[in-house]
Amino acid sequence: MLKTGQEHLESLRDGRRVYIGGELVDDVTAHPAFRNAAASFAMLYDRKAAPENRDVMSFEDENGxxxxxxxxxxRTRADLEKRMETHRRIAEWSHGLLGRSPDHVASFVTGLAMKPEMFDAIRPGFGDNVVNHYRHMRENDVFATYTVLPPQGARKPELYERAGMKVPTLRVVDETDAGVIVDGMKMLGTSAVFCNETWVGNLLPLGPDQLKESITCAVPLNAEGVAMWTRKPFERYAVSEFDNPLSWRFDETDSMVLFDRVFVPWEKVFVHDNAEMSRGIYVQSPSHSMGNHQSNIRFLEKLKLMLGIAHRVVEANNVGHIPAVQGVLGQLAAWQAGLEGMIMGQLQNPETLVPGYLNVNRRYMYAALHWCTTMHGQVCDAVRELLGGGPFQMPADISVVADPDMRAQFERYWSVPGQSAVGRMKLFKLAWDLLGSEFAGRHMQYEKFYAGPGFIVTGYSYLNAPWDAWGGLVDGILNGYDVPDGGSVRTPPGK
Known part of the structure; x- marks a missing residue:
């Protein structure tokens, strides 16, 4: 099915427990901290199903x-192109600001379901579990987040045990014939308050003594015992859409997800008592590359917005004729083209990871992932340099125009040739919301760490590089000659 926006909003009125500090939120679709972002997610579902997008953004399954x-x-390059364009449109409509849009975790799960035999090797029947869950998500257009990291400070259980403290990391605490009981906490449920369920797992390696933490399962976010504790919601503190145009609509929020003795039926369990494969399932299947291909595309659309703002600010300040400014814009344009080339190359040079299916090129995907996580800060710095002190010259908020005398004064002193004071303020408020606000600060941290710490991200490129082939080039040269007879060397001319 293709869910409508209204159907998605209705699915969130399910008794879930969401906390903002000590406040229990009754309805995330109506609460002033979340309602605009909820409407943005609903918009994605409606636009996806619209006649002009339906053919590209949906397909007919085996049941019609x-x-x-x-x-x-x-299975074909055309399929990869269809997926890529679907990701691109979702990212375009949300300006790349929704890192956990509905296509992200769904891509991870789709990649896992392409290799069910890997799960059967963990425990017979787990392969059917993952395929059936994939079909459940597909047929109900489920929006899922994932919680796949232990909380900071709790990644060495022995420290807690020596101190006589409860280990807060989620783990299996009991088993029955019907399923398992999990208890503890996971991070980080980005978009969780707007999702139907969470995929629980591990993207960090576990030690062999952490078997009970290796649980990988799917849990509805309204399940008994589940609670989401959100960070500060920026939408709640946005004074108007004019003053905070992005945090007003696109704060996806992040939450710690707590599981207080939550029951998970066996059919929703995919890994259990297997520390190595708790992480291995992602990199030994198309899952990791499919999910991060989506994140590459999402970042590219965000980058386009940043470059558009940079150019508009240059125009507003009438400095586009300065060679140094043109150089900054040229550098930004070159970076954007390089990233787009890496993404297009993923489709032009695909590979097969599972017989019968086609996968994006992992090396190019990981190179793009590395670029995104390391270069975002540099791009922001370049655009902020073009902004200069412009954002601080603007009044505190647009209420200044409510007074006719103040509005006239505002237009008299803040207008520039070709742009009104209100138009100029609107541009700089948008730029600051993306690059300097608290909402922007969260994005700085998110882009740096959403794929893991830097050494993990660079490690993917190391592990997937064709070192033997490159070494063979060196060996081919070295094997083409030897020590000259008797160690003699040619005397240079003139000596």
């Missing part, structure tokens, strides 16, 4: 039903 294209298991 229409399903979102992010659930398409790619």
């Amino acid at each position: 039903g229409r399903c979102s294209s992010w659930y398409l298991m790619p």
Whole structure:
């Protein structure tokens, strides 16, 4: 099915427990901290199903039903192109600001379901579990987040045990014939308050003594015992859409997700008592590359917005004729083209990871991932340099125009040739919300760490590089000659 925006909003009125500090939120679709972002997610569902997007952004499954294209298991380059364009449109409509849009975790799960035999090797029947869960998500257009990291400070259980403290990391605490009981906490549920369920797992390696933490399962976010504790919601503190145009609509929020003895039936369990494969399932299947291909595309659309703002600010300040300014814009344009080339190359040079399916090129994907996580700060710095002190010259908020005398004064002193004071303020408020506000600060941290710490991200490129082939080039040269007879060397001319 293709869920409508209204159907998605209704699915969130399910009794879930969401806390902002000590406040229990009754309805995330109506609360002033979340309602605009909820409407933004609903917009994605409606636009996806619209006639002009339906053919690209959905496909017909084996039973004749229409399903979102992010659930398409790619067998051809055309399938990869269909998926890529679907990701691109979702990111374009949200300006790349929703890192956990509905196509992200769905891509991870789709990649896992392409290799069910890997799960059966962990425990017979787990392969059917992951395929059936994939079908459940596909047929119900489920929006899922993932919680796949232990909380900071709790990654060495022995420290807690020596101090006589409860280990807060989620783990299996009991088993029955019907399923398992999990208890503890996971991070970080980005978009969790707007999702139907969470995929619980591990993207960090576990030690062999952490078997009970290796649980990988799916949990509805309204399940008994589940609670989401959100960070400060920026939407709640946005004074108007004019003053905070991005945090007003696109704060996806992040939450710690607590599980207080939550029951998970066996059919929703995919890994258990296997520390190595708790992480291994992602990198030994198309999952990791499919999910991060989506993040590459999402970042590219965000980068386009940043470059558009940079150019508009240059125009507003009438400094586009200065060679140094042109150089900054040229550098930004070159960076954007390089990233787009890495993304397009993922489709032009695909590879097969699972027989019968086609996968994006992992090396190019990991190179793009490395670029995004390391270069975001440099891009922001370059655009902020073009902004200069412009954002601080603006009044505190747009209420200044409510007074006719103040508005006239504002237009008299803040207008520039070709742009009104209100138009100029509107541009600089947008730029600051993306680059300097608290909302922007969260994005700085998110882009730096969403794929893991830097050494993990660079490690993917190390592990996937063709070192033997490159070394062979060196060996080919070295094997083409030897020590000259008797160690003699030619005397240079003139000596």
